Each structure stands twice: as structure tokens, then as C-alpha cells.
Amino acid sequence: MVSFFGPKRDDSQLCHAIVCLLRYLAGSSASVLENVLVEKEQLATAVICDYESRPTMFVSFNLTGVSTEKLEHVEARFLEILSGMAAKPIDLDYMRDCIKAERRQAKFLAEESPAKFFSEPVVNDFLFGNRDGTTLEARIGNLRDYDALEAWNASDWSYRLRSWFVEAPHVTMFGRPSAKIAKTFKREEEARVSSRKKELGEAGLQKLENKLTAAKAENEVEIPKEVLERFEVPGTRSIRFITTITARSGAARAMGLLENPIQELVDKDNDLPLFIHFEHTQSNFANLTVVLGTEVVPIALRPLLSIYMENFFSSPMRQDGTIVDFEKVIMGLERETVGYEIDAGQRIGNSEVITIKLQVEVEKYQSAILWIKNLMFSSIFDLERIKATTTRMLADVPEEKRNGSNMSSAVELMVGTAPSSLGRACNTLTSAVYLKRVRRILERDPETILEQLKQINAALCQPSNLRVLVIANIQKLYHPVSSWQTLIEGLDTTMPLNPLDTRLSRLSNSGANPGGMAYIVPMPSIDSSFLLVVSQGPSSFKDPVIPALMVATAYLNAVEGPLWTATRGTGLAYGTNIYQHVDSGQISLSIYRSPDATKAFIASKQVVHDVVCGKAVMDKFALEGAISSIVLNFANAEDTMSSAAQSSFIRQVIRDLPRNWPEIVLELVRKVTAEEIRKVMGEVILPLFEAMKSNLFVTCAPVMEKKTVMGFGELGFKSEVKPLAFFQDDYGLKMGAGVDGEEAGDDTDRDDEDVEDDESEDPEGGYDEHEDEDSETSE
Known part of the structure; x- marks a missing residue:
């Protein structure tokens, strides 16, 4: 992690400027640091930037998934890129796109997350602002700062980049996992406890126990009931929830007919054979969510869904006969949306589905639908992009496997759910072995993986597998229903809607019983x-x-x-x-x-x-x-x-x-x-x-x-002691295997946590980009 000490925070315009500059530097895969260090040179898996409002602004860049032996090199490369950017004119067009994106984001957060949007500036103003409220008003009272920033020229931005980062003092922290220390920890801990007991003796131990008992007794003193009785508990009917109005179109009508003004508005538009669920709210933005069932994906290919989702918004695209680079795709998304994401469906109550979400200003409603169509049907599964994604995801595995809480849940998923479960298929303990083999196949027979990804996309992106949720002020939408004709034009809309599988239906026998x-x-x-x-x-x-x-x-x-x-x-x-x-x-x-x-x-x-x-x-x-x-x-x-x-x-x-x-x-x-x-x-x-x-x-x-x-x-409990590698699953993927799953050669996977004499830096079998052979963990 590299941390900089930036400018004083007494100028709201500079605060907004530093946020816009951070978006320019590391806001997406199209930004300079992410594009060079992560996408092109693959020296890190992500560049995460953050800042804190103190009397002096504090900015940090966290570079994740860096190979241990390259830590110093990556730090030098990071600083070199910053210096190189400051030495030449900044990309003013992209910088202004970042400013506009931040302005949209500010408007969206003020509506979507008002508690966070307003509370943090209020706290910071109380700590560091003027007593007359002028700094608070400048910070959140208007959007004029963004207008001023758009007027800055390339030299203005280069000067800030140079003074805030290149010439500013910084501190770098390196985090190195050590297998050697992990091995010595056990005996050192045992020796420490033994030494401490000897040092205290029976009397000392008894004294500490008495002290602990007294502290517990003091901590457990009950609050007097007469104090609690002063607070009246309101009835549940006094709680007023935010209300929305539901309307349904297409296949969603099978859930029942509705009678309300919004449904009447939807009914006036041309209906489509697509499941569309509308929720009417008073908003300046439209939230579009497309729910994809995963039952249509063959079980053997479901681990590939992690790569599919990782590449969904960052793949090249074919438009009007020409290929658009992934950087330009991302820049276009940032230019026209407030936010976008693809993930498993935990947030909508079903972790076995995939959700695609876009947030846009209401006037960009049709544009958002066109983006969804192009992302589904015009994206290209580019070999170099797939390789880069696989490498990046593999580099993240060791860090994930060092988290004790996450791994207890990961092991439970591997045991308690069937191979059909999306959570199991995209689990770290599946990725740890599956992605290694994908990486090998991409080198020897790349068309196999590319064809499988195309097969997945074709299965997922059918009208019978789509459910659409539109959250917006429906009264402001132009053709709320018929605009979706863009998405399904030329597709087979005669098939009935697929049911959605749930986690319950994808439990293993041990999970169900x-x-x-x-x-x-x-x-x-x-x-x-x-x-x-x-x-x-x-x-x-x-x-x-x-x-x-x-x-x-x-x-x-x-x-x-x-x-x-x-x-x-x-x-x-x-x-x-x-x-x-x-x-x-x-x-x-x-x-x-x-x-x-x-x-x-x-x-x-x-x-x-x-x-x-x-x-x-x-x-x-x-x-x-x-x-x-x-x-x-x-x-x-x-x-x-x-x-x-x-x-x-x-x-x-x-x-x-x-x-x-x-x-x-x-x-x-x-x-x-x-x-x-x-x-x-x-x-x-x-x-x-x-x-x-x-x-x-x-x-x-x-x-x-x-x-x-x-x-x-x-x-x-008859406990079995097992290493993490015991729970890994390759889903039948073998080296050189084609779609039919036939094994074409010996393939094994090595996990350093099972090699007693291994002195590698990673105690959890970390990613090694120079690894040429895998070896299967035997039990």
C-alpha cells in the first residue's frame, strides 16, 4: 500500500478535484494505473484507491495480489507511471468524463444513500470546517465545483498530479506472507504460554483469575428496570415503510393483474413477450436489473461463470463491423451510466441466479437497454482478455484462502451444496484448481474455453431465461415497455419462462440432511x-x-x-x-x-x-x-x-x-x-x-x-482434520480436455499447504506464475 499526504482540506474544490483525479488514475479498467498495472502488465490484481478527510488529505493506493518477489519492483513501477503521467499533458477528454461521472455519482448518492452522503461531510465539517458553515455549504450545497473543474486545462491537472503525488511525501507498506513464520508460530506460542505460566506461578494465575471474575461481575450488572421502563416501545403499525407502485408486463402478467395508475400507463404501451416487473418511485434515475437463471448452463461449465462475469463489462465489442477495444467500452459505460455491475443474486434473495445491473439517468433509459443488448450479444470473448482475467483471479486465490472466516463458509459450501450450485461452482476452493487448468488449456487449446464461454452466453441470454426489474419514475420513461424490443429483436420469444432454481434445490445430501x-x-x-x-x-x-x-x-x-x-x-x-x-x-x-x-x-x-x-x-x-x-x-x-x-x-x-x-x-x-x-x-x-x-x-x-x-x-462430533486442498473440486476439467470432458494428458494440482518441507513465501499455496507442473493432493 502506498500512502500520500496531500493538500489541506480547507478548499472544497480541491477535495472534489482529488476525488476526480483518483477516478482518472484508478477508477476502472480503463484508468491509467488499472490499465497498465492490472490489465496490461498484470503486476497486481487491482489498484484500490481511497482518501480520508483530515486537516491534510490522506490518499492511499492498495495494490492487491502482487507476487512477493516483485513487491519492490511494482512499487517502483507504480511511482514511475505517476511520474510519467505528470511529465506529459493529461488526457483532458477522459478527465472531463471523470468529472461528469463524479457529478452524476454525487446526485445519485444524495438520493440513493442520503445517510452516508450527508453524514460524512457533516462530521468532517464539524472536525475541520469553518464555524460559520461555509465549508459545509460549499462541500454539499451545490454542484458548482464540478463546473469549475471542467474549466481546468491539462496543465492545471498535471500540476495537481505532480504536487499531490509525484512530489508529495509518501509511505509504502509491504505485506509478505511467510510459510517459515507460520511453521515456527506453533512452537513459539506453546513456549510463550509455558513461560508465562511459570513466570506467574500458581499465586499469580489465581490473582489474574480473581481479577477477571471481578471484571465479569462488574460488566454484568443489570441496568435498573425503572430506567428501561421510561422508554415506551411503539407498536409495529407506527412504522411507515416507503411505498412503491408495482406494474407488470409480458410474462410477468401471469403473476396476477394489477389495477393502479402505473399499470394503466404500462398497459398503454405495446406489450412484449418478456418478463418485466416495474416498481414506480419518485426518482431522477432508472435502475435496471436483468435476472438470469443458471439452470440452463451445463454443470461441468458452471465454474466458468466466474470468468464470464468478470469479463462481462470489460470485453471488446463488435459494432457496425468494427471491433471496439475494451477500454473504449468501459469509457462508454462510464460516460452514459451512473453505475454497473454483474454478480450472483444474493442481494435479490437468490444466490443461484446472476444479476446484471445498470443505473442511469431517466433520459438514458433506452441507451441503457441498448447497452445490455450489446453486452449480451456483441461482446467478443477475446483470448488475451480471458487469459488476463484468469491470471488475475488466480492471483487473488491465496489471499482469499488466508481468511479463516471466509474459508469456514467456503468449506461448508463445498460440502453442503451440490456441484450444480453457483456458489459452489464459483467458490474459491473450486477456483483454486479449476482456474489453473483453464490457464493451461488457454495456452494449449484456447478455442475449447472460448467455445464454452460462447455456449454459456447463448444459454443465459435467451428471453425465456430473463426477468427484468425496472425501478424508476415510470411516468418519466419514454415507452417503458416497447423500448425493450431492442433487446429481444431477432430472438426466439416462443419458449415459456424458465423457473428459477433456489439454493434449497441445489443442496447436497449432507446439506439437505x-x-x-x-x-x-x-x-x-x-x-x-x-x-x-x-x-x-x-x-x-x-x-x-x-x-x-x-x-x-x-x-x-x-x-x-x-x-x-x-x-x-x-x-x-x-x-x-x-x-x-x-x-x-x-x-x-x-x-x-x-x-x-x-x-x-x-x-x-x-x-x-x-x-x-x-x-x-x-x-x-x-x-x-x-x-x-x-x-x-x-x-x-x-x-x-x-x-x-x-x-x-x-x-x-x-x-x-x-x-x-x-x-x-x-x-x-x-x-x-x-x-x-x-x-x-x-x-x-x-x-x-x-x-x-x-x-x-x-x-x-x-x-x-x-x-x-x-x-x-x-x-x-467425530471430527476429521483436513487441509483446504481436500475440499477443492476440478469439476471434471482435465488438462487438454475438450467439451466432452475427455482427459488428454496427465494433470495435477499442487497446493503448498500440503508440502511439509516447502519454504515458499505463501503458507496457503499461493499463485506462482512460473509454475509448470501441478500435482494432485492425495489423501
Whole structure:
């Protein structure tokens, strides 16, 4: 990470200027630093820039995924590029595009994320601004600064680039993973603990224990009830949610006819054989989301979806017989949109679908649809772009595999879901081996991968596989329905709409029927433990147990609540939470960063058991607080017009619920009794702690391995110790394999975490661009 100390922040125009300059430098794959260091020279996987408003502006550039042996070279190259840019005229046209994009972004954030947009400048103004409010008004009161910045010439920008970065003092921090240190950590930690015990002696240990006990007692002193009784809890009916108006067109009409002014407006336009769901809001922007089902993609090819999504917005494009470079495609997107992204569908309540999103000003509605069409049907699967993406994604794998919390979830996905699951197919533990083989095939038989990507695109981008969500002021849209003719023109629209698979339908046998499975995964990169336990839960939001379960989990998870007090309050874990996953019909317990996962697990179990058997009395104020937190979560999920509109789509289209479901369920939540909470804890939550009814996954430091295995063994869990490599899956892809999956040569994959004598710098089997041979991990 390279950090610069920039100009004083007392000039709002300079604050906006530095933001625009950062977009110019590293805002996208078309920006200079990203384009050179990531796309062309492939020295890093990303260049992430950020700034902080202090009396002196603080700017940092974080270069990720850099090969350890190239750290100093990459730093020098980074500074060299900055110096070279400052020594010649800046690209003024692109700079002005960046300024216009920042202006659009500011308008969009003021509407979409008002809390963040306004609160941060207010706090900074309180800390550093003039007392008369002039600096605050200049910062957020108008957009005139952007007009002034557009008038700057190339010399103005080159001067700022030179003075703020090239000539400014900077600090560089290098992060080097070390397998050697990871190996010595275990014995050093054991020696440290032994030495400390000897130093303290029995008397010293007893003194510390007494001190800890006293601190716990002080921490657990209850707030006087008369203080809590002063605060009246409002009824759920007093909560006023943001309302939107739904309209449906095409295949969406099968969900039911609607009668409202917006539906009448939509009905006046020419209908199309395409599923379009409209949510009307008062907005200056249009949010377009296209939902793609993944059931149409052959299971063996689903790991390629990670490459497909990574390249979707950054591929060359064929237009009017000519090829447009990917840089120009990205610049065009930035010029005409506020934002764009492609991802799995967690945010819309179904992680097994893919979503394509564009945000534009309302007058760019038709342009956004044209962009979607061109991205789907005119993009070119360019060999060099695919190679660069594969290399970049592989370079990110080691860092991902060093995260203990993420890896406990990744292992659970590999075990608990079937190969058909998108989450499993695009999992780090799949990518770790699959992408290596893709990289080899791209060198030896590239047409195989390119044809498979074309096959994926052809399957995904059919009208029968598309659901469209439009969030906008529909009254401002020109031809809200018929404008989509651009997308489906020339395509087969006679096929019925494909159903959407859910995570529930893509569970493995062990995921659908948890019990009797426990894995302990030692990780040299962490110094604590992370636990994830999964058991069965309700699989429908219409299940009558849902209201009581919502209250029960909210009660247990409350800050300073039962689980907090039993684990965090006693130093057994940094965080402990119970989650319900209705989309997969599961419930889980997560223990985050624990010095002893077994003790934290036992303490959590005791909390639930005491409530179920009546030993622990549920405080009425705590229950009121739990209900209030549920209400708050609903409100936070719909705190803006677009989020409220998206929630309406999720309820109606993804979950088949009435649009007023929050009001319905909150009424039921308010009526939940203490006895219903005990019952649902006993029937749904307590099985989490039973070995034959749950699956257990723990990632931990190697020094904790034996203790963790023994501890959970005493609780009935027959734990298996496995390295991360054990859970990797190649989805049948072999070296030289074609579409038919035939093996054409020996292919193996090597993971350094399983090589005891390996002295490489990466304790998790990092990416090595010079690696010529893979070797299969044997168990």
C-alpha cells in the first residue's frame, strides 16, 4: 500500500478535484494505473484507491495480489507511471468524463444513500470546517465545483498530479506472507504460554483469575428496570415503510393483474413477450436489473461463470463491423451510466441466479437497454482478455484462502451444496484448481474455453431465461415497455419462462440432511478459530414458525444479549450469532475469531438450553428489544426508494410473498409469546448443538488443532482434520480436455499447504506464475 499526504482540506474544490483525479488514475479498467498495472502488465490484481478527510488529505493506493518477489519492483513501477503521467499533458477528454461521472455519482448518492452522503461531510465539517458553515455549504450545497473543474486545462491537472503525488511525501507498506513464520508460530506460542505460566506461578494465575471474575461481575450488572421502563416501545403499525407502485408486463402478467395508475400507463404501451416487473418511485434515475437463471448452463461449465462475469463489462465489442477495444467500452459505460455491475443474486434473495445491473439517468433509459443488448450479444470473448482475467483471479486465490472466516463458509459450501450450485461452482476452493487448468488449456487449446464461454452466453441470454426489474419514475420513461424490443429483436420469444432454481434445490445430501459430519481445517495464516455449524431450519417464509424464530434469533443475537454475554463478554469469541437461511432451509451458528471454539460452542449451547428448559428467564425488556431490532432490520433494508422497490420485487417475484409481507409478519412477531420462543429454540435452534443433527466446520490455527478435535470429540462430533486442498473440486476439467470432458494428458494440482518441507513465501499455496507442473493432493 502506498500512502500520500496531500493538500489541506480547507478548499472544497480541491477535495472534489482529488476525488476526480483518483477516478482518472484508478477508477476502472480503463484508468491509467488499472490499465497498465492490472490489465496490461498484470503486476497486481487491482489498484484500490481511497482518501480520508483530515486537516491534510490522506490518499492511499492498495495494490492487491502482487507476487512477493516483485513487491519492490511494482512499487517502483507504480511511482514511475505517476511520474510519467505528470511529465506529459493529461488526457483532458477522459478527465472531463471523470468529472461528469463524479457529478452524476454525487446526485445519485444524495438520493440513493442520503445517510452516508450527508453524514460524512457533516462530521468532517464539524472536525475541520469553518464555524460559520461555509465549508459545509460549499462541500454539499451545490454542484458548482464540478463546473469549475471542467474549466481546468491539462496543465492545471498535471500540476495537481505532480504536487499531490509525484512530489508529495509518501509511505509504502509491504505485506509478505511467510510459510517459515507460520511453521515456527506453533512452537513459539506453546513456549510463550509455558513461560508465562511459570513466570506467574500458581499465586499469580489465581490473582489474574480473581481479577477477571471481578471484571465479569462488574460488566454484568443489570441496568435498573425503572430506567428501561421510561422508554415506551411503539407498536409495529407506527412504522411507515416507503411505498412503491408495482406494474407488470409480458410474462410477468401471469403473476396476477394489477389495477393502479402505473399499470394503466404500462398497459398503454405495446406489450412484449418478456418478463418485466416495474416498481414506480419518485426518482431522477432508472435502475435496471436483468435476472438470469443458471439452470440452463451445463454443470461441468458452471465454474466458468466466474470468468464470464468478470469479463462481462470489460470485453471488446463488435459494432457496425468494427471491433471496439475494451477500454473504449468501459469509457462508454462510464460516460452514459451512473453505475454497473454483474454478480450472483444474493442481494435479490437468490444466490443461484446472476444479476446484471445498470443505473442511469431517466433520459438514458433506452441507451441503457441498448447497452445490455450489446453486452449480451456483441461482446467478443477475446483470448488475451480471458487469459488476463484468469491470471488475475488466480492471483487473488491465496489471499482469499488466508481468511479463516471466509474459508469456514467456503468449506461448508463445498460440502453442503451440490456441484450444480453457483456458489459452489464459483467458490474459491473450486477456483483454486479449476482456474489453473483453464490457464493451461488457454495456452494449449484456447478455442475449447472460448467455445464454452460462447455456449454459456447463448444459454443465459435467451428471453425465456430473463426477468427484468425496472425501478424508476415510470411516468418519466419514454415507452417503458416497447423500448425493450431492442433487446429481444431477432430472438426466439416462443419458449415459456424458465423457473428459477433456489439454493434449497441445489443442496447436497449432507446439506439437505445435516448430521454426523465435522471437519477441522488447520490454517497457518490465522491465530484463532472460526466455527460454522449448520442444521435444518424452515424452508419457506410462509412457515408458521418463522415469526417465533425471528424473535428467538433476535433475542439471542442482541448486543449485550445472551450469546454476547456468554462468549464475547467472557473473552471466548469476538462474535457469536445464529442465522436463519430460509432460501436453503437451514439455520447456522457462527463463532467468529475465538481463542477456543469448543468453549465458545459449549457456552452458546448452555445459553439456548437454559432458555428452553426455563432455567433462564427471558426478560421482557430484552424481548421488546428483540422485536424492535426486527423492525429496525426491515426499515434498514428499505431505507431508500430503490431499496424499497427492490424489496418489493424480491417478495413478489423471488419469494412469492404478498407485497405487504413486512406488515403481516411484524403483526405476527408482536404476538409471539415466551412459550413459543422456548418451543422454537428447542425444536429448531438446539439441534445446532447436537452432533447427529448438524454439520460442523472449524478453521483454526495449527496450534489449536489437537485441542479442537479433542474438545468436539467429547461433545460427540467425530471430527476429521483436513487441509483446504481436500475440499477443492476440478469439476471434471482435465488438462487438454475438450467439451466432452475427455482427459488428454496427465494433470495435477499442487497446493503448498500440503508440502511439509516447502519454504515458499505463501503458507496457503499461493499463485506462482512460473509454475509448470501441478500435482494432485492425495489423501
